[in-house]
Amino acid sequence: MEDRAPEEDQGNILEFRLPDLGEGLADAELVSWSVGVGDTVQLNQTIADVETAKAVVSLPSPFSGTVVELLAQPGETVAVGAPLIRVRNDLSVPSAPESANGRTSVLVGYGPEGETVSRRRRPVPTEPTAPQPSSTAGPVEQGAGRAAATPGARKLAKELGIDLWYVAGSGPDGAVTVEDVRAAVPVSQPRAVPTPTDGSTAPPTPAVTDPDGGISRPASREERTPISGIRKRTAAAMVASARTIPQASTFVTIDCTASMELLDHLRTTKSFEGLVLTPLALVARSVLAALAEYPGINAGWDEAHQEIVTKHYVNLGIAVATERGLLVPNLKEAQALSLRDLCREIGWLAETARSGGATPTDLRGGTFTITNVGVFGVDAGVPLVNPGEAAILCLGSIRKRPWVFRDELAVRWVTTLGISFDHRMIDGELASRFLATVAGLLEDPLTLLSRM
Structure with missing residues (x-):
């Protein structure tokens, strides 16, 4: 197929190619078409949904006309720059403006790395409408x-x-x-x-009937699930992390009773009225304070130039388990956020990720990540460092346990913190000092006041 610009007019047939959807993303999987051959499309009308390693993205049409041909099928992986759809521009409705080089301007909501991201106050999510019959x-x-x-x-x-x-x-x-x-x-x-997927014909799985309860169940003892979308790309990223990053981990178990008491008090104040204040928000605020003291933790490795890139801003990633797999949206410029801001933003970001509304902008550019395995009742974990970052902090479950407090055995709130780090950039001493600082802030959260 002849290579040409997306909007080059060849007999009024315009070709739309998959645009750049974000940093390091070379392709995307076509999820579904919103239009078919013969349909009329308008400028900026959604024509398809594609899934990248970052998010599901709706693609708006950069021109108007009649759909002549769909060039990819749902489930197919399409490379950036590959043609997606052909449209006959036979309407009077204008198409998207062209840039100086004749190509369609970058579509709203995604584009090449380096774009300026403006922070805006996000709306509080509402409960979804109950499904109707x-x-x-x-x-x-x-x-x-x-x-x-x-x-x-x-x-x-x-x-x-x-x-x-x-x-x-x-x-x-x-x-x-x-x-x-x-x-x-x-x-x-x-x-x-x-x-x-190999083209063979799968025989139907016979059913086995339980003579006692009459319940049918498949006779097969195995089930195969094709890996695609987020799960496939997450797997590739984690394999790359394990292969290319020399990782080490360290842990500390702490008495966080004072933090739990502080959270209980803050929930009764007017400042946090209407917000869901969780321990994760206080952990995030403690991490941000510690990163300011130990900026070497907030860094990345430049393989091409063999350089350590220390970042003087924090895009704080929050790992979120979703139906599509693990997503890590991040809070831009998190170092400037108060505890109240973190409480609101973490809740909004997690809800958006779970509902499938996270954008590539939300999911790219992280500098440090927190993962909370405690919500699953797990005491500790050893997470893999996200490629492009230097470390990840793991928060375990917070439970009441026997603890020696002021030389006496008492029941206290206890948790375990762990950090996995890239040993090319961070040595054991730096990682341990950073983790001890976070632990100290959670043991005595009032000391956060001197670091904010």
Whole structure:
């Protein structure tokens, strides 16, 4: 195929290519199309959803016209710069402005690294509307005769053989959600058997009936799940981390009773009214104070130039477990945030990541990460350092345990902190001093006042 600019007019046929979606991302997986051949598209209308290692991104059309050809199929990995769709520009509606080199301007919401990110006050998330019962009265009227649905809902519907036209949506603007698709599955309908990717035909899995309860269960003792999207890219990043970063870890167990008492007190104050104040927010504030004292922890390794890059700003990553896999959105310029700001921003960022709304901007450029395994009841963990960073802090569960306090045995709130670090940049002494500082701030949180 001849290489040409995305908006070069060849008989009024315009070609849109996958744009640069963020730092180091060379490709993306096409999740779903929002348009089909013959549909009319308008300028900035969403035409497709793609999934990168960072997030699911909706692509707006940079021009208007009639769809002539779709050049990729859902599930296909598309390289940045590869053609996605061809449109006949036969409408009077203007297309996106061209840059000086004749190519389409960078689309809003994503672009090459180095763009300026302005902080804005994010809205407090609201509870999602409860799913409504599905209806077979008729198709959902959305857009150009197509049912609007989230990427996850489209994928699940395809697996189950559900026609989205006949599923009532409970999401924003009537979009069909995963919950809507699940509610639309008849009780007697079995799950579809995935088709093998190697082209072979998979025999149906026989069912075994329990003579006592009459419950059917698959006879197969194994299940294979294709790896794609976030899970695939996370796996690649973690393998790269383990292979290229010489990692070491150290731990400390502390009495954090004073921190728990402080949180209990702050929750009753007007300043934190309406906010969910968690220990993670106080840990984050302690980490930021310690990073200011030990900036060598907030660094990255430049392999090409064999240099350590110390960063005098903190984009604080918060690891979030989602249905799509592990995501690490980060708070930009977190060193400037108060405890109240951190409380609000961490809650918003985690909710956005879980709902699939995190953008590439939210997920790239982190400088230091906190992971909280304590929410799963785990006492400690040894996380892998995120590529591009120097260290990651792990917060374990906070439990009441026997503890020697003022030379007497008492029941205290206790937790374990751990840090994994890149030994090329950080030696054991620096990592231990940093971890001890964080621990000391959580043991006596009032000392944070002298560091803010």
